Amino acid sequence: METKKLIILGALFSLLILLLVIFFITVGEENQVSTSPKSLSSSEKSSEETMETQKVVLFYLSEDGYLHPEEREIPLHPSLADQAKQTVHELVRGSEEGYISPFPVGTNLRELYITEKGVAYVDFSITLREKHPSGSTAEVSTIFSIVNSLTHNFEQIKKVHVLVDGGGRQTLKGHVDLSRAFSSREDLVVW
């Protein structure tokens, strides 16, 4: 028994060393590749003063019961996660074109991160749940306003997992299951 344990430990230890070696080699290569500067075409250059922006489409509720698109310009951020964050920030601020915002007043985004497999984890303040009116239709509107807004603008985001106050919840407020990530629902949208 003792020798068996030693063998397992030995094997794991050598695996660890091997992984460490691979890890540092690949990081080194990455550094070399990314230091070569890319050429810029003149049209891409601009003056420092104007803020760079990006157009996104947000989905809000309309009186017909469907989600409708609304275009918005957001500041351009270098990372995907920051772009996605800015998009959700804009979304929960509410519509500028008279659509209905399916978010309780005071809802804030706490954190957003995106996994390599393209699942966005979107963590909202407790307000989203506590001030939510509950009801199947209301919960479906809230969830797919978020999900469709993210999956539509960022093709790297395939699915969206909604968290509240840092944790996974069974449901948003008694109806929609939050224990899994959602794909977008095009059938809820009218263009």
Next chain:
Amino acid sequence: MSKVFGRGFDSRRLHQRNREMKLVNSQKKIIFFCLFFVFFFVPFLHSQEKPIIKLYGKSYPQFTRIFIQSPSPLNSNIEKQSSLLMVNIKADQSYRIYKASVESELIKSVGWSKGAASYIISIQTNDPDFSCDVFLLSDPHRLVLDVQKGENGDGKNDLSPKRETPPENRDSNGKSSSFSSSQPQSTQKTIVIDPGHGGLETGAHGENGASEKDVTLDISLRLRDIIRRNLAYRVVLTREEDVNIPLTSRAAIANSNDAFLFLSIHANSSFRQEARGSEVYFLSLNATDEEARRLAYLENHSSEMEGEIKEENQDDIEMILWDMAQTAYLKQSSVLAESIQKELNALLGTSHRGIKQAPFKVLKGVACPAVLVEVAFISNPEEEKKLIKERFQKKVAESIYKGLVSYLRRESQ
């Protein structure tokens, strides 16, 4: 995809961006490495330490004794629902559950499911007319349930366990921790009605103070009475009073009663003031890779589900089954939804409204055709007024009943 980069970058920005990307890349590597480490080592430690809850039973001439054994003291509450006994065990960690044969003349089946921070063990008896005595033993920690036919004990509905030794030989002398109930026995098919919400979980609210939980219970009770009067089906409600039942337990009640149909009754709410009318839902699934894989697994292994799977894998398999039970019934569920929607459209004058799909928690684990009926919008003041009126509640119950009947007719053809 209408993503437009408003202006370009100057080279300084690009360098900064490259630096940031590099940083992100090496962060990714570190995360990847940590994950690798975790996946390699943690299961090693974990699999040896995951504690076990054992379920086993012993049959005596007058009663069946069921043991629930755990490595730590058991914090539980027990509830009786018709012929079903539900033991809710609080658990901050996950357990392996080993189940030996518990079945007896009185005990039809014993199942279990995992809740948020609990395990629910459901004991299905062959007869709703049974009583149960509960004891706690230590060393090892055991919850002992003595289940017997007929009324016994002092009739108190107190299911808190007693710290005493269960007697080996029992007579009909009452014990303080027993409860009893008697309902007519039946071998009919069962329809489970689930009045949405309850207790502190109130559901949606109307402007004038109506609560979803009250409306759902009223309509469910009326629907139960209509079915009982007209059809040869047994009806079980997931709750008959103002209490909160966890969503997973509602599915467990349906499954343990071997339900034939499951109807979850709700009152709707929308951010739109104008929203009105009924909406009947069945479960939607994310056709994700993971779920597709689970389904394929189930389809390929369903025949060997019963016996051949190793005992240590049994709990995982059962988890998958519980989690995905509804997927096998989506077609029938949509037909049932359509039948009910049609009747409610006629009642509320929303002639063209179709059925809907949504990822509702309460439907996921139900192993029979299941729908969620949003009767009307409690968020619409006009419909709120109607929802609390007896006349409207009766009409709604009748419409759901009619939809049910037309579904049954279609299915029998």
